[in-house]
Amino acid sequence: MNINMRENNMQQGNGSGLFSQFTETIWRPFAKSSARSSAIFVVFIVLLVGAFSTHLLDTTTFLGSLAQKPMLSTRTSRGNPKKPRQQRDIPLNCTARNLTRACPTNDPTAIEEEPDSSLNAMCPDYFRWIHEDLRPWAYTGISMDMLKRAEKTANFRLVVVNGRAYVQRYRRSFQTRDVFTLWGILQLLRRYPGKVPDLDLMFDCVDWPVIKTSDYGGPNATTPPPLFRYCKDDETLDIVFPDWSFWGWPEINIKPWVPLLNDLMEGNKRMGWEGREPHAYWKGNPNVATTRQDLLKCNVSDKQDWGARVYAQDWARESQQGYKQSDLANQCIHRSLEPMRHYWPIKDDDKCRSIKHAVDWGNGHQQEAQAIGKAASEFIKEGLKMDYVYDYMFHLLNEYAKLLRYKPTVPRKAVELCSETMACPAEGLQKKFMMESMVKGPSVTSPCTMPPPYDPASLYALLSKKENSIKQVEEWEKKFWEMQK
Secondary structure (H helix, E strand, C coil), rough: CCCCCECCCCCCCCCCCCCCCCCCCCCCCCCCCCCCEEEEEEEECCCCCCCCCCCCCCCCCCCCCCCCCCCCCEECCCCCCCCCCCCCCCCHHHHHHHCCCCCCCCCCCCCCCCCHHHHCCCCCHHHHHHHHHCCCHCCCCCCHHHHHHHHHHCCCEEEEEEEEEEEECCCCCCCCCEEEEEHHHHHHHHHHHCCCEEEEECCCCCCCCCCCCHHHCCCCCCCCCCEEEEECCCCECCCCCCCCCHCCEHHCCCCCCHHHHHHHHHHHHHHHHHEEEEEEEEECCCCCHHHHHHHHHHCCCCCCCCCCEEECHHHHHHHHHHCCCCCHHCCCCCCCCCCCCCEEEEEECHHHHHHHHHHHHHHHHHHHHHHHHHHHHHHHHHHHHHHHHHHHHHHHHHHHHHHCCCCCCCCCCCCCEHHHHCCCCCCCHHHHHHHHHHCCCCCCCCCCCCCCCCHHHHHHHHHHHHHHHHHHHHHHHHHHHHHHC
């Protein structure tokens, strides 16, 4: 059982997506959020992944494939079949870039013919959280003053004007988080050229959300500043965006999501469910958060076995040894568990006993646990494809741009970014991952159709169902320990 502790003071805060370091080696964060005081340990059986938003789903996972969605048959108004547009690859022109040290003046990814979007599939239901994340500005819109107030902690400001990207950097981010976030946005522009509207946003690459809901309540409260980041929780208003590691994390040799997913699937084939170890499993750097250090107390000792196997990761040593102990595909040897739907809640103030109960429940309910794992894996493979990562980005940025109450212009200190200026001079794993995750050319299909916002009754029912599931687990745990007395 692989476990992911998700808290609002950590990169793994639940919620994205769904969310970034499950364990630094196992989770791919898209986003995260925490709906209660307890830590959330997420366990996956077939695919060990992490990632996307906080409010997206209770599973903070997001994965997929860069393969294009199948072209839907379309017909012209005259009833004649429309010829499907062929995929057109646009290679990088590094020679020209090296000579000019600038982005190409023309737009090589412009498309001559728009695909018929009338037959597009509906986006997954979790896209509806985009409306909720942007709700704080639904009535006021977003002014330049609001945006400027988000600069306080932002790592960079991104502006898109006429389909071209410009960035103004304020402070360095940890490792290459900002680099691969910007790279992902550039790939979105290559995938849907001419479709991403003009926009202006601030992005914070730090793990923990900072826009507290409590600071913007009451009759005299100001409107919160709009700030994008990889995670949030129920007590914050940060805007969730896909995690940088979807496009690669070179510092710890985490591949872009598509090749990594293939490795994970192969790794899972090496050992069946019955042969996996019946323990909760976590691996990561315990020094980044107090709650992680507290988790170390739950490891097996000569006095107590809580059913957990917790491994502290030394990234400096791993780097020197070529990340031999960090290959995700080789870590698929532990039994995983997602009760109820996709996760099992663990009390933050009583982690070890909660973990012990979770492990015993899973080992005592083999069929239920395996069925949950299979359902979660199927959801991940079909509902969280890389196509949807890009479509989520597309719809989030489009809905955000609608809220701007001013016309975006290029800041005086901003520089233009394009795939050439980022990938051509890159070296080593950074260049390798960029080339592996690069969108080859314009998509032959339009983005999926954005679902409508939740109505109040549906949203209440959804949140109530989640809370009731948590209470059910807590009741089971209470009875479990009463029987041990």
